[in-house]
Amino acid sequence: MANGSRQAAWEFFGAELKRRREDAGFTQVELGSRVFVSGGYIGQFEQAIRKPQLDVAQRIDEILQTDGFFERTWRKLIDDKRYADYFAEVVELERAATKICQFAPSVIPGLLQTAAYARAVTIAANPFVTDEYVEEKVSARLERARILKDATRPEYWAILHENVLRVPVGGPAAMVMQLEHIAALADGRRVLVTVVPREEGACASMAAMMQLMEFDDAPPTLYTETSFSGELLDDPAVVKRAQRAYDLLRGAALSPKTSLALIESAAEDYRRCASTT
Numbered sequence: 612m613a614n615g616s617r618q619a620a621w622e623f624f625g626a627e628l629k630r631r632r633e634d635a636g637f638t639q640v641e642l643g644s645r646v647f648v649s650g651g652y653i654g655q656f657e658q659a660i661r662k663p664q665l666d667v668a669q670r671i672d673e674i675l676q677t678d679g680f681f682e683r684t685w686r687k688l689i690d691d692k693r694y695a696d697y698f699a700e701v702v703e704l705e706r707a708a709t710k711i712c713q714f715a716p717s718v719i720p721g722l723l724q725t726a727a728y729a730r731a732v733t734i735a736a737n738p739f740v741t742d743e744y745v746e747e748k749v750s751a752r753l754e755r756a757r758i759l760k761d762a763t764r765p766e767y768w769a770i771l772h773e774n775v776l777r778v779p780v781g782g783p784a785a786m787v788m789q790l791e792h793i794a795a796l797a798d799g800r801r802v803l804v805t806v807v808p809r810e811e812g813a814c815a816s817m818a819a820m821m822q823l824m825e826f827d828d829a830p831p832t833l834y835t836e837t838s839f840s841g842e843l844l845d846d847p848a849v850v851k852r853a854q855r856a857y858d859l860l861r862g863a864a865l866s867p868k869t870s871l872a873l874i875e876s877a878a879e880d881y882r883r884c885a886s887t888t
Contacts, residue, residue, distance in 0.1 A: 621659040624684050629657040631675050646670040661829040662689070662703060664843060693751035698841055701822070701834050702755055710766040710825040714860055715775055718820075719789060722756050723769060723796065723804075728789040729753070731781030759801050765824075767802045770860050771870075773809045776877040783885035790878035797871050805864035806873050821853060 632642050632653070639657075640650030646667055655661035663671070668685040672678070689699050705711065705722075713720045719728055729752045733745050758764055779786050796802045822834040833844045833853045844850065865873065 618659065620684075620688055621662060624681070624688070625657040625659040627684075628653075628671065628681065631677055631680075632657075635675050637674075642671070642674065645674045655829055661826070662700065664700065665689070693747055695841070698836075700843060701841070704824055704826075704832060704834075704843075705755065705758060705765070707826055707829075708765045708824040709827055710768075710823075712768040712770075712823040712857055714770045714772075714821045714857060716772045716820060717774060717778070718780070719771070719775055719793070720769055720820075720822075721752050722759060722767065723793055723802070724752055724756070725785070725789045725792050726753060727781050727785040731785060735780075759796065764801070768861075769802060769804045770807060770857070770864050771804065772807050773873070776806065776874060779881065779884075783881040786881040787878050787885060790874050790881070794871060794874050794878065797867070797874075803867055804870060804874070805861065805867055806870040807860060807864045808873075811863040821857065823850070823853060823857060 632639070635642075637645075638650065639653040643650040643653045646653075647670065648663075648667060652661065652663075656663050663681075663685065665682070665685055668681040671681045675681075689703060694702055711722070713722075718732060721729070724732070726749050729749045730745060733748045734740075737744065759767060776790065780789075793802075793804055797804050820836045822836075823831060824834070825831045830845055830847065831850050831854070833850045835842050835844070835853075844853075864870065
């Protein structure tokens with residue numbers, strides 16, 4: 612679904628929510644209290660500024676007695692079989708974000724991955740799938756990354772642990788392309804990438820990937836992920852703690868200039884390795 616038609620569909624979702632809420636005699640605050648969000652969130656859903664999570668859409672159906680209408684509409688708009696169920700909504704939020712901050716402890720973030728790197732990661736996690744499955748996943752990942760090329764692209768910060776640079780995912784030649792790609796994005800001022808060196812051992816305890824997203828007209832959101840699942844959180848207290856953790860990681864990271872030099876040095880190491888194999 613194109614972005615324009617997708618937005619129009621969310622506006623329809625919001626208009627229906629407003630109509631059915633008013634028909635049921637609820638204010639935004641009253642409905643919000645029953646589905647465990649603020650009245651302001653209900654207003655943002657109705658204006659298509661923010662998208663509800665699935666459990667919220669389900670509770671709205673229950674309170675307004677809409678026979679699953681909002682859940683079905685949500686699934687149609689959010690569910691994209693190219694992505695894991697827990698990640699489809701994150702992709703939608705990335706398109707609306709004005710700022711994205713990521714910490715990657717073990718794997719290059721998807722928004723920065725090249726096709727070869729994405730292919731190697733997908734096969735490593737799914738060794739028995741078809742080539743068609745692999746290429747669908749790779750294509751979806753590269754499509755996500757297009758937001759970094761848009762004129763309205765979000766401000767994008769990535770903090771990589773040095774281990775991410777040193778694990779030869781896909782082999783030396785693939786790593787050369789991957790690290791050169793990151794360096795080119797940084798050189799072109801499309802992204803800001805810093806690296807936490809191995810010497811900052813305490814940062815290794817930040818084992819989970821984390822992604823913070825900010826929006827023009829909605830509160831910030833946190834996404835965390837392990838190997839098999841992810842969680843989207845917008846509780847203000849939790850997001851605030853995550854932002855503090857991210858600030859501490861930023862303080863432990865090398866400067867952007869030094870980080871870029873380390874990335875280029877790692878690429879050169881892989882280049883030498885590739886030339887001898």
